[in-house]
Amino acid sequence: GENVEQHPSTLSVQEGDSAVIKCTYSDSASNYFPWYKQELGKRPQLIIDIRSNVGEKKDQRIAVTLNKTAKHFSLHITETQPEDSAVYFCAASYYNNNDMRFGAGTRLTVKP
Amino acid sequence: EAGVAQSPRYKIIEKRQSVAFWCNPISGHATLYWYQQILGQGPKLLIQFQNNGVVDDSQLPKDRFSAERLKGVDSTLKIQPAKLEDSAVYLCASRSDLRDTQYFGPGTRLTVL
Numbered sequence: 168g169e170n171v172e173q174h175p176s177t178l179s180v181q182e183g184d185s186a187v188i189k190c191t192y193s194d195s196a197s198n199y200f201p202w203y204k205q206e207l208g209k210r211p212q213l214i215i216d217i218r219s220n221v222g223e224k225k226d227q228r229i230a231v232t233l234n235k236t237a238k239h240f241s242l243h244i245t246e247t248q249p250e251d252s253a254v255y256f257c258a259a260s261y262y263n264n265n266d267m268r269f270g271a272g273t274r275l276t277v278k279p
Numbered sequence: 280e281a282g283v284a285q286s287p288r289y290k291i292i293e294k295r296q297s298v299a300f301w302c303n304p305i306s307g308h309a310t311l312y313w314y315q316q317i318l319g320q321g322p323k324l325l326i327q328f329q330n331n332g333v334v335d336d337s338q339l340p341k342d343r344f345s346a347e348r349l350k351g352v353d354s355t356l357k358i359q360p361a362k363l364e365d366s367a368v369y370l371c372a373s374r375s376d377l378r379d380t381q382y383f384g385p386g387t388r389l390t391v392l
Binding site for chain 2: 168171173199201209210211212213216218256258264265266267268269270271272
């Protein structure tokens with residue numbers, strides 16, 4: 168089955184700086200890559216996603232890049248704010264969102 | 280639209296007891312997922328339903344866990360008997376056939392003593 172590795176496990180940045188979280192996946196058949204934000208005690212919420220036929224996707228301060236050849240994808244957050252502090256999870260799945268596998272998570276802290 | 284509903288929100292049981300969790304997905308969502316999230320880890324898929332059929336249950340410990348979605352809407356997940364290592368948050372998610380996004384419920388926090 169698919170294996171997703173996520174780095175770093177913790178990340179601390181100053182407000183206004185950029186944050187980058189990286190994930191690698193093992194199965195070249197994976198074609199859907201979402202990123203979730205989970206605040207303490209809350210449910211995971213989708214913040215951005217990308218399909219394998221696209222190399223990059225951007226939504227305001229958040230962007231995701233995908234390198235299919237290297238089997239890795241990254242989350243980029245620019246102009247970070249204290250409210251961006253949370254745990255971020257990457258995930259990978261096959262066609263139709265089957266067999267979703269999550270990374271172990273990155274705890275992001277944005278210092279004011 | 281109403282979100283994914285789960286109950287109970289919290290449950291404390293002793294090892295070897297049984298427990299059941301309930302999930303009501305967003306109306307019209309054909310796909311339903313159950314995940315186990317152990318503290319400090321990412322969610323782990325236990326089972327995926329498409330309507331009332333099982334799509335994937337490869338990571339479900341079938342000797343003690345069972346799940347059903349008899350009418351293709353609500354679902355229940357049962358653990359019998361529970362072990363200490365089952366302590367986790369059990370998340371339910373649902374997805375429409377028309378979109379990729381999985382929407383998660385608030386979860387049930389299970390503590391096994």
